[in-house]
Amino acid sequence: MKAEIITIGDEILIGQIVDTNSQWIGQQLNKIGVSVYQITSIQDDKQHILNAFKEAQERVDIVIITGGLGPTKDDITKKTIAEFFKDDKIIEYPEVVAHIKGLFKKINHPFKEIQRTQAQLPSKATLLMNNYGTAPGMWFFENNTVFVSLPGVPYEMKGLISSEVLPRIQKQFKLPFIIHKTIMTYGAGESTIAERIEDFENSLPSYIKLAYLPSFGKVRLRLSVIGAHKEILENELNNKVEAVYKLIPEIITGLDDDASLEKRIGELLKKNNKTICTAESITGGKIAANLVSVAGSSAYYKGSIVAYAAETKINMLGVLPETIKKHTVVSKEVALEMAKRAKIKLNTNFAIAVTGNAGPTTDITDKSVGVVFIALVTDNKEIVHEFNFGQPREKVINRTVSKSLEILQKEMM
Amino acid sequence: MKAEIITIGDEILIGQIVDTNSQWIGQQLNKIGVSVYQITSIQDDKQHILNAFKEAQERVDIVIITGGLGPTKDDITKKTIAEFFKDDKIIEYPEVVAHIKGLFKKINHPFKEIQRTQAQLPSKATLLMNNYGTAPGMWFFENNTVFVSLPGVPYEMKGLISSEVLPRIQKQFKLPFIIHKTIMTYGAGESTIAERIEDFENSLPSYIKLAYLPSFGKVRLRLSVIGAHKEILENELNNKVEAVYKLIPEIITGLDDDASLEKRIGELLKKNNKTICTAESITGGKIAANLVSVAGSSAYYKGSIVAYAAETKINMLGVLPETIKKHTVVSKEVALEMAKRAKIKLNTNFAIAVTGNAGPTTDITDKSVGVVFIALVTDNKEIVHEFNFGQPREKVINRTVSKSLEILQKEMM
Structure with a gap:
C-alpha cells in the first residue's frame, strides 16, 4: 500500500519552517505497513493543489494532506477539496461549532463568529474530531483512494493521526x-x-x-x-x-531500534538505578537538553553545569585556574577536571564533560577550530577523547552532542 | 523565476531523517529572487526519479536535486541523470580523482579504488567542485531549464549552493x-x-x-x-x-527580520555590553543551547545551571529548601530564587530561570501538567510569569524556551 504526503503552505517553500510533520507521519505509516512513496510540498494555490491531488491519486492509494486548515483567509484548502470531490455543498456541522465553543470556554475566550467558518466543511467529508484544536480533520474515500486532510499544527496533526487516521487505514486496507x-x-x-x-x-x-x-x-x-x-x-x-x-x-x-540514543541511555540508567549529569562548554546545554527530552528523565538526570566562560568553569565547577592556564580551556585536562568536579558536585554515577572550539563558520585560519575533548567519568573509570570535527559551527556542536551520547551508551552496555 | 527542490532517498520518506536541506535551500533561493514552487521527496528508484524530473521540468525553470550522490551502490542518481539528459557517456574526471586523493591524504586515509566511481560522471555535466567532501555537484542547462544535482550531506550541499549554485543562477537569469x-x-x-x-x-x-x-x-x-x-x-x-x-x-x-530571537538577543547584549546566564529546570539546558547556537555568543553568555532535580536546585543554585517545601519546585517563588541565585553565582546582568511540569504526554489526569514559571532578573528588576502551556511534553518545553527568549528580548528593547 503506497501513500503520499502533501503539505500545503508557503511557509515550508520559502524556508520559514522545517517540515517535521512529514517525517513523523512517514514513521507512523511505516509502522502499520504503509510505504510513503512521495512527499510533496506545494503552495496555498487552488490550481496547484488540484494538480497535486490529481497526480497523487494516480500514484498512490492513500493521500495525507496537512496544512491549509485554519480560521483565516489564506486557507483555501477546504474549498479546493470540495471542488476536487465535486462536492458542491459546504455545510455547517453543529458538532464542530459545539466543540469550538467548548474549547473557547475552557480558556475563557469569547466565541467569535469568524470561528464558525471552521465548522463549515464539504458535505462528503467524514469528520475527524480534533481534541487539541478547533479545525477538524476530514476523511474521503473515492475511486479506491483515501484522502485525509489534517491541520498543520504538529500536536493537533499527531493527535488526529494516532487516534483516527491510523486505525481507519488499518480497517480499510489489508496491510503488509x-x-x-x-x-x-x-x-x-x-x-x-x-x-x-x-x-x-x-x-x-x-x-x-x-x-x-x-x-x-x-x-x-x-x-x-x-x-x-x-x-x-x-x-x-x-x-x-x-x-x-x-x-x-x-x-x-x-x-538503531527506532529508539533514539538518549532514550536508550535513559533506559539503561533507569534499569541500573544510576544517575547522570553533564558539564558542558562548547555544546552549551544541548547534551542536557537531549537527555531531558525523554519523558521520565527526572529518574536519572539530576542537572548540568553549562560552563561557557572560563570564569564559570572555575567558579561553578571548581576547575583549577592553573589547569586552564597551563593547558588552555580546550584541553584534555580541563575536560577531565570538568567531568570529575561535576560528578562530585551533582553527586551522580556518570558525568559527561565537553570543551572545544566551535568557531565561527568563516574562521578557517584558526587551526584549532573543530577540536573537541569529551570526558566521561564513572564510579570507577575516567576516559577522555580528543576529536577534530572540522567546521562549520553547527556541525561541530552537533557532532559533539552525538559523539558524547555514543561514548556514554557504549560505556554503559 | 520558479524552482523545484527534489530530494532523493528513502530516509526522508520513511521518516528516518527530517528534510532540513530543503528549508535552507528555500531560504537561499528566496533571497536572490527565486520562488520555490514545489518541494518533492522521492524514492531512490530510477523510474520515480525520471518521472519527477520530467514533471518538474514542465513546472519550473530551476530544479535543485539533493541526495543520491555517494560512493555506494544505493546511489543510482548519476546514471539516471545521464539517461534523462540522453547522455550516453559517463567519463572519469581526473580533477575529481585528484581532489578525492587530496582529501584522503589530509586525514591520512588510503585512497580506495571504489572512490574512483565518484569521479565518473555524465559527460554533459558542468562540475561543481565540493570543498567539504568527495562527491562533486553537477550543473546542466537544457531546454531553458537548469538542473543542479548536489550531495545530500548538509554542509557539503550548503557549501556548493553558496559558492557555486547561487552565483550561477544569478548569472543565468534576470531575477526579480x-x-x-x-x-x-x-x-x-x-x-x-x-x-x-x-x-x-x-x-x-x-x-x-x-x-x-x-x-x-x-x-x-x-x-x-x-x-x-x-x-x-x-x-x-x-x-x-x-x-x-x-x-x-x-x-x-x-x-522577524530573518534573524532568530536568540540572534537578536545576542546583538542587544553585545551592543549594551551586558552578560547573561540561565537557570533551567523544565527546559534542561535548551534555552542555553539556543543562546550558544549563535556565533560569538561567548562575548555575553557565561553559563547556566541546569537544576533538574530538587537537590540540584538546592546544592548548585542555593535555592532554600524551605522555599521548595513551602511552595513546591513548580512555583513562582522557586523560579525567582533560581534566577536571583544564578545571577549572583554566575555574575551576570541578566538571569532567566524556568521551572515547570512538562509531564509525560499521556498524563492527562494531572492538572498541573503544562504549568510553567519563567523568572527574569536584571540589574534593577525582578519579573515572574506563570503560564499553562498544556501538553504534550515537547510542546511545553518548546513554548517555555520561546517564551523565555521573548520575555528577555522584550525587556531589553
Whole structure:
C-alpha cells in the first residue's frame, strides 16, 4: 500500500519552517505497513493543489494532506477539496461549532463568529474530531483512494493521526508488514564499509534492500523488507543483521531500534538505578537538553553545569585556574577536571564533560577550530577523547552532542 | 523565476531523517529572487526519479536535486541523470580523482579504488567542485531549464549552493526581488487578529500576499511581494507593516527580520555590553543551547545551571529548601530564587530561570501538567510569569524556551 504526503503552505517553500510533520507521519505509516512513496510540498494555490491531488491519486492509494486548515483567509484548502470531490455543498456541522465553543470556554475566550467558518466543511467529508484544536480533520474515500486532510499544527496533526487516521487505514486496507533494521557503525567511511560487505550485499535477495546513510562521522546501514508474514521477515532480517555483524564487528555500535540514543541511555540508567549529569562548554546545554527530552528523565538526570566562560568553569565547577592556564580551556585536562568536579558536585554515577572550539563558520585560519575533548567519568573509570570535527559551527556542536551520547551508551552496555 | 527542490532517498520518506536541506535551500533561493514552487521527496528508484524530473521540468525553470550522490551502490542518481539528459557517456574526471586523493591524504586515509566511481560522471555535466567532501555537484542547462544535482550531506550541499549554485543562477537569469516582512504577535489568536485587520487585508493589492502563521502561542503575519524595483517594493511593504502596527499595536513584539530571537538577543547584549546566564529546570539546558547556537555568543553568555532535580536546585543554585517545601519546585517563588541565585553565582546582568511540569504526554489526569514559571532578573528588576502551556511534553518545553527568549528580548528593547 503506497501513500503520499502533501503539505500545503508557503511557509515550508520559502524556508520559514522545517517540515517535521512529514517525517513523523512517514514513521507512523511505516509502522502499520504503509510505504510513503512521495512527499510533496506545494503552495496555498487552488490550481496547484488540484494538480497535486490529481497526480497523487494516480500514484498512490492513500493521500495525507496537512496544512491549509485554519480560521483565516489564506486557507483555501477546504474549498479546493470540495471542488476536487465535486462536492458542491459546504455545510455547517453543529458538532464542530459545539466543540469550538467548548474549547473557547475552557480558556475563557469569547466565541467569535469568524470561528464558525471552521465548522463549515464539504458535505462528503467524514469528520475527524480534533481534541487539541478547533479545525477538524476530514476523511474521503473515492475511486479506491483515501484522502485525509489534517491541520498543520504538529500536536493537533499527531493527535488526529494516532487516534483516527491510523486505525481507519488499518480497517480499510489489508496491510503488509514493513520491517527496517538499522545497524549503526562509526569510524569507517561509506566506501570502506561497502568494500568489506560487498559479497554480502551482492548475495541479498532482491526483496531485501540495503541503504547506506552517512551522517556526522557515522554510517547507518539500513536493511528493509516488506511482506505478509511478520515472523518470517523478522527472522530473515535478523539473519542478515548477524551476517553483517560478523563482517564488520569492530565498527558496529549497535542496532538503531527506532529508539533514539538518549532514550536508550535513559533506559539503561533507569534499569541500573544510576544517575547522570553533564558539564558542558562548547555544546552549551544541548547534551542536557537531549537527555531531558525523554519523558521520565527526572529518574536519572539530576542537572548540568553549562560552563561557557572560563570564569564559570572555575567558579561553578571548581576547575583549577592553573589547569586552564597551563593547558588552555580546550584541553584534555580541563575536560577531565570538568567531568570529575561535576560528578562530585551533582553527586551522580556518570558525568559527561565537553570543551572545544566551535568557531565561527568563516574562521578557517584558526587551526584549532573543530577540536573537541569529551570526558566521561564513572564510579570507577575516567576516559577522555580528543576529536577534530572540522567546521562549520553547527556541525561541530552537533557532532559533539552525538559523539558524547555514543561514548556514554557504549560505556554503559 | 520558479524552482523545484527534489530530494532523493528513502530516509526522508520513511521518516528516518527530517528534510532540513530543503528549508535552507528555500531560504537561499528566496533571497536572490527565486520562488520555490514545489518541494518533492522521492524514492531512490530510477523510474520515480525520471518521472519527477520530467514533471518538474514542465513546472519550473530551476530544479535543485539533493541526495543520491555517494560512493555506494544505493546511489543510482548519476546514471539516471545521464539517461534523462540522453547522455550516453559517463567519463572519469581526473580533477575529481585528484581532489578525492587530496582529501584522503589530509586525514591520512588510503585512497580506495571504489572512490574512483565518484569521479565518473555524465559527460554533459558542468562540475561543481565540493570543498567539504568527495562527491562533486553537477550543473546542466537544457531546454531553458537548469538542473543542479548536489550531495545530500548538509554542509557539503550548503557549501556548493553558496559558492557555486547561487552565483550561477544569478548569472543565468534576470531575477526579480522577493521581499517578505514578518510581523510577530503574541497573546491573540489567528481569528482575533483576522477580525481586527479585516479591512486592511481586504484593501491589499493582489500582488501583496498576507499569510497567518500560528505556532506555539504566537501568530506571525507574513507580507510578501515580488517585483523588479527593490526600493519601491521595500517602501510599499514598510507602509503596510506600519498600517498593521497601528491596528494591533499591543500584541506586536517586533519584526522577524530573518534573524532568530536568540540572534537578536545576542546583538542587544553585545551592543549594551551586558552578560547573561540561565537557570533551567523544565527546559534542561535548551534555552542555553539556543543562546550558544549563535556565533560569538561567548562575548555575553557565561553559563547556566541546569537544576533538574530538587537537590540540584538546592546544592548548585542555593535555592532554600524551605522555599521548595513551602511552595513546591513548580512555583513562582522557586523560579525567582533560581534566577536571583544564578545571577549572583554566575555574575551576570541578566538571569532567566524556568521551572515547570512538562509531564509525560499521556498524563492527562494531572492538572498541573503544562504549568510553567519563567523568572527574569536584571540589574534593577525582578519579573515572574506563570503560564499553562498544556501538553504534550515537547510542546511545553518548546513554548517555555520561546517564551523565555521573548520575555528577555522584550525587556531589553
